[in-house]
Every structure is written in C-alpha cells, then in structure tokens.
Amino acid sequence: MDRLPAGAEEPGLRMYRVMAMIRAFEERVGELAEEIPGAVHLYIGQEAVAAGVCSVLRDGDHLASTHRGHGHAIAAGCEVEAMAAELYGRSDGVCSGKGGSMHIADLGHGMLGANGLAGGGVPLACGAALTARQRGTDDVAVAFTGDGGANQGAVLESLVLARMLDLPVVFVVENNGYAQATSAARHFSGTDMSARAAGFGIPGAVVDGADALAVRDAASEAVDRARSGRGPTLVECRAQRFHGHMEGWDNQAYRPSGEAERLRAEADPLALLRRRLTEAGQPADAGAELDRAEKESAARVQAAFDRAAQPAEPLLTALTTDVYAAH
C-alpha cells in the first residue's frame, strides 16, 4: 500500500492530505455528475474514516470497499488520474474503463475493489485475511461496509467465519445514518453494529467517524489485534453523509430539513482535523501547510478530470477480453 504521501510526516498532516484529496475529488465528481456516465455515490462527510483507518495500514494489507468507494481507493493510494479516467470509462482508467465508479479496484495498492453490493466486499476481505493466515504473514485486511450493508447476510456470516477462524480482519462499519433512504434508527431497530458484534464474540468499538484522530486510534488497536493473531474487531464509525445516496436521483426528502447543511457546518471532518492541527501548541505554519494541501489536491484533481473528460475513442476490441485468462 502506498498512501499519500509516504515518509515520516506527522500522521495528522498525512491524514489531512488524504482527506483533502478525497474532498477535492468528490466535490469535482459532484460538479460533473451529470456528465459522468452512470451512478456516483459521494463520500463527502466521511473522509476521516477512510483516511484514519488506512493511516495504520501498510504494504501487504488489503481492503475491500462498497459502492461508495472513491474515498477508500484514494486513502489506499490509488492514483486520482487513473480513477478519474475510470469514471469516464476510458481505456487508461485504473480498471481499463470496464469497472467504473462502483468497481474501482487496484490490487497493487491492496484495494480489492469498490463493490456494487453494499456488503459484497466484506467476505472478499475475509479471504485476503485467510490468505495472510494460511501463509503465516502478519498482513491484515479491512472490510468496509455501511450501516445498510451491515444488515446483509454476507456481512453477518462473515462475522461468524472471522471469529471461527480468528481471521486477521477489521470490520469497519461506516454508519452514516442512512441505508439509501432508510434511516439507521429504523433499520438497526434501536441497536448498533458494535453491540451486535459482541453477540458474535467479536470486540466492538464505536468511534466518532468525523474525528480522524479518534478513528486512527480505534483502527490502530483493531489492526494491532489482527496483526498479532488475536482475531477480528468491528469498529463502528458514526459518520455523516453530506450528500444523498447517489447524485442526481436523490432529493433527500427522507431527511429532516436542513440536516445535511447543519452537519456540514458542525461535523465537517476536515474542519475538525484542521482545528486540532492548528490549535495552541501546534507549529505556527500548520494552517498554511493545510491550505497548501487543499490547493495542491484541487489542482491535481482539476487536471485529472480535465484530461479524463477529453473525448477518447473507445477500444471496442476490449469488449470481450478479460472475461477469462488468456491461454
């Protein structure tokens, strides 16, 4: 895994860079949503979760994501240029244009893929953990899913499997309050995922998903547990989705009026981390460094999408390649 950027930079600043890149990418995707083919599900508001969790991963680790996967991909180290190209279905996209927004995968960065099924990637991450266990390495895997996906049978079955085999896997449930349009209060029926994890014999933690430093601490403990052979953990991150389920089709009539605007003002993970990194006792030029990170991210994302949006001839010969291994 090759997170942004490498080196011995202070973790808070490193996470901020990742979050700024995710925010810039997603804001641009939101602006271009009508032009980009297909569906896009934005991660805006949840940046601290991907950045915090991935900040404690290393080369050899794997992660599996959901339909809302851009943030995880960027935090894993995927190149935004190749991602932007993928969103436009270009042959120079990270998946040669055959995956699109919902299927961005890049094994070179340990990214097993975004997934069209809300909980579909969770068993895949268990499989990467199984590979590590069988090979006797101390690599780990992270299974991201949302509050909606966490209700899927595949996820609950994965908890059973991970406990029985003591797999080195961390389940990260990003509870952003809504399974598509159904509120977590309704579909979790008054319970939460960390409490459910206890019922499976798996340690569960709840953390403020807007607080990157808190997410990092919880992830660090869970990843250490997995790396040292002490089995799975479930971390429920209480996060906020500033946008609808997907761009274009969701007028968010199911949300209390003004909720998204209020969350943006009060629970913005970038603003929160910025406050932490610029408060008393931090280097005097910290704020300027964060400004620079935002500016650089925005410029890189702008260039990536400017290039991706250029007309490109589709390679029709690719239609039936990569179905099977070439012999």
Add this chain to the structure above:
Amino acid sequence: MRTITYAQAIREALVERMGQDESIVLMGEDATSAWGPTQGIEQEFPGRVLDMPITESAFVGAAVGAAATGLRPVVDLLFVDFATVCFDQIVNQAAKLRYMTGGGVRVPLVLRAMWGTGMRRGAQHSQALHPLFVHVPGLKVVTPSNPADAKGLMATALQEDDPVLFLEHKMLYFTPGEVPEEPYAVPFGEASVVREGSSCTVVAVGRMVQVALEAADRLAESGVRCEVLDPRTLSPFDNAAVYRSVEKTGHLVVVDEAHPRCGLAADVAAQVAQDCHGALRGPVRMVTAPHAPVPFSPALEDAFTPDAAEVVEAVRATGAGEPAPALA
C-alpha cells in the same frame, strides 16, 4: 489398467495437485470429516483442509478474496442447490472480478458441488443448475461423466486461473472405470466422442451419457447408429465437435436432466439451428426433465429424470435411420 471410482479419481487429482501446488487449500462445511473425494486428505496435508461454518456467502466470498490474493481455494458446496445461497459471491464477485478490473485480478478458484437426481433428496438437494452458471461469462462449468475424465478435468481445473464450477453427479461417485495412475489433464472445451455412429448425434451431459449409451445400444438393434457426444465442459463448450457430428449424421438429440426452458439442451439446439441448419435433415429433439421441481416420491423422481426409452423415442422422432427423402 486399474479400475477406481469417480470419487477416487477426483481425489487422486486433488492429492496430486496439492502436492505440486502449496497454494491449494480445501474449504467447506465439515471439510476435515468429509466423505467422498476429499476423505482423509486432511491427514496428508495438515492445515490445508479448512472447516467452514454454515455460511456459504461468507466462505465462498472469502474463497474469492483468497484466490484474488494468492491462494487457490477448492470449495466444497456440498449440493449445488446451496450455490443459490451465495449467488452474489459466485455471479457478481468471482465471475466478474477479472473483467471489472480490466484483467487486474485473477480468481483461481474451484467450486465443487454434487448435482442431479437419483438419491431421493427432494427438490432442494437434487437440481441440475448448470445452465445458470453456463449463462454467466467469467465462469467455467465442468460436468465429468466418468472416472477418467473426472481425474483429468479436475487436474485442469486446479491449473486454471478462472473460477470453475466442478459439478460431480451424485449418482456417479461409486461408478468404477479405468483410470491411468500417472497424472494427466483433460483440456477444457474438448468434447469426447463416446460412441461413433452415422445416423444421429446424441449430445448428453453428465449421468445422461450412460442413458444415451443405453439408448444407442437399443437403437443399434434396428440399425440406427447413434454418435454419442459428451461435451465434458459446458463452458467453454465444444460447438465445433457437435457441428462436425451433425454434418455427418444430419440429426440431433440433446439429453440433459436440467429443465427445458433456457437450458443446456435448448442452447445446443439453438446453436446447431443457427450455425449448421443446412446439415439438419429432421427436427432437433430435446430430452430433458420437465418444467417442474424435482419431486421426492421415488416413482415421480424416476419419471422426472430422462431415461433411455425417452432418448430412443426422441432419436426416432428426428427421422434418423429413415431413408433420405428423394430430391425434388
């Protein structure tokens, strides 16, 4: 040549490849105490046979993830009917990862499952679901009909870089047959001409190969010589072998114990109708199970499953063995 059973033949290929390839692991419910092809393998390869909880979505999905990250899992689904529990993991994940990533991910995975009627297991343990999997690009589907093919096809499955549904007919496990002792591989996509003939091509799948041979024996008594083809793998499918045979015989019967609509028999009939219509000298006939679930009652289950008498009737209905009509 020595004679072993279908189950022993599959086991031989598994053991041979596990000795060659350390990435192979066996996974399944009760895997370490299984009967059949994997019985006792745990003792030979400790730590490489993994018991799974009854969580098909989780462990098949985990096998996909493990395959993508360097293992070569062989998963025992027990009955193919249970594949429906984890259809997402097979159809949406395993089959599509390579394509969706532009070739960036490979999924070397074998899903073993027993299939078919005959054991009086009722509607949820007796199905022939191979048409569902043949329909899905990215999956390979194998249906060995005899011990020698079972060994060679398993050896190939264990060297493929794509997910393979390896479907073992439950009524064939104890069928004996001559099987070479040395390792060998039977390539995918090459049909086997089980019996040569000139009157009618009979394509038969899995256990139906035996049924087709029995019908061919009966028809031979009245001078109708059937050519019996076993496709051996349904995906990839050896269209060319079927076409070659139909060009010779001019008649086609397809025998499969799956249901008739959108099934393997319908597919082969359609391919032949499209690609070698000119060779046909009579109607194509399909011999399949009815469009009904598998019944439990032994009398009903026997009636459900195609038999030799139905194949004989179908071959006659093609007009095979009758003098060719005079040219106008």
